[in-house]
Structure formats: C-alpha cells, structure tokens
Amino acid sequence: MTYKLYYWPSIQGRGEFVRLALEDAGAAYVDVARSPGGMAAMTRLLREGSPRPFAPPFLQDGDRLVAQTANILFYLGPRLRLVPDDEGSRLEAHQIQLTIADLVSEAHDVHHPIASGLYYEDQRDEAKRSAAFFVRERIPKYLAWLESLLDRAGGRFVFGDVVSYVDLSAFQVLAGLAYAFPNAMAHVEPKVPRLLALRDHVAARPRIASYLASDRRIPFNENGVFRHYPELDG
DSSP, X not given: OOEEEEOOTTOOTTHHHHHHHHHHHTOOEEEGXXXXXXXXXXXXXXXXXXXXXXXXOEEEETTEEEESXXXXXXXXXXXXXXXXXSHHHHHHHXXXXXXXXXXHHHHHHHHOSSOTTSOGGGGHHHHHHHHHHIIIIIHHHHHHHHHHHHHHHOSSBTTBSSOOHHHHHHHHHHHHHHHHOHHXXXXXXXXXXXXXXXXXXXXXXXXXXXXXXXXXXXXXXXTSSSOOOGGGOO
8 A cells, every 4th residue: 555645845844744754664655746746636635635634744545534744643653663552652652743743833933923824024023032932942841841751761762762753753853943943952952862862863764864865855945844044043
C-alpha cells in the first residue's frame, strides 16, 4: 500500500512532521502536490473529500482520509512501528504531539501575529513585540518541558531507546527554531543537552540522513512556518 500525502509543494511546514515519519519507516508514499496534477487533486479533496479536510496536510490510505498533523501521526504511529504498543504510551505520544503542534503554531504566529492573510511587512512592528516574548519565555519553556521528558525516560528518546514519531517531531522543531532564531537558540541549547543529543541521534538514522541529504527535503524558506527574519531574532 502506498500512502498519499497532500501538502503544499514548496514548503516543509506542518507536512514535514508526517514526511519524517514516512521516511524514517521506509514507507512507500507519494507527495501528491509535488507531482504533475497534484495541486488539482489536493484542491479537489479539499472541496469533496470525505471526511472533508479543512487544510493540508492530510493523508490518504486507500479509502481512508486522515487530516491534521497530530491525528495523521496518531494513525500512522502503530502502522509504522513509531509508537509503543500499549494504549497508555500511544495516548501520551499523541498528547506530546499536540503540545508540539501548539509550539509550531506559536512559532508561526510570531511572524504573523495579527492575521495569516496579511504579509509579514504589514505586521512587522507587532511581530517584533511578539518575537521578544516568544524567544524570552516560550522557547525556553517548551524546550525545558521536552528535556524533562527525556530526563524521565532515561534513554536516547522520549520512550527510552526506541524511536517514536514524537522524537522525529522534536528533531524537526529544533531544526526549525535553529533556522528561525539562531541567536535565541544559542542561549537555550546549553540548557537542553538531552534534547540536542536526541536531535543528533535522529539526524544520524540512516533513512533520515539519506532524506536530509536528498532533494526531497525542501529547504527552510520564508514562506513556511519557521521563517528567519533577523530583526525578530533578538
């Protein structure tokens, strides 16, 4: 079975969290919107899909359509062996992923604090105010929480020494924050050594390393969730 992933073709965005899981598992998948006619197919499902998704990313598995990043990963986790078997761990992984989704939303809203429909240049002053609080308060708080999960687990990953989709997502968050806020992250990183070790363990996984070196990994850019504007990286 080949999974079909639907997401915008020119950005990593929220779809990247799903791509990383599929890539690490060696799953067969098509990044539909990056294929000829793919954008039209994605638009059609946004209008007519059942259940009808609000926005990408969404995943098609046969006749089943699953939307929302955390929900997609909750669905894929057991199928890709990227979550422990017991129900308690699956629910905990989902809870962690939902919290990561909160962080991703806050990171996006730093550069678009008023409205997503406005250009960054239309809300630059407000973005500066938002960024000051985000880099001072929110990044350290989120990363300290992830660090505490690793402290509790006592292994390389959140659930010990076996990788899960939340570890792949933590890697993506660190990569995105380092791109968007390199100065701020330079101050925070010494306080989260386990999280940095997790980042390195994930990057060294053979399939992930191959993916990161390939043209399938879209570079970070100023159209995605994580954007680097020097004036926001105090």
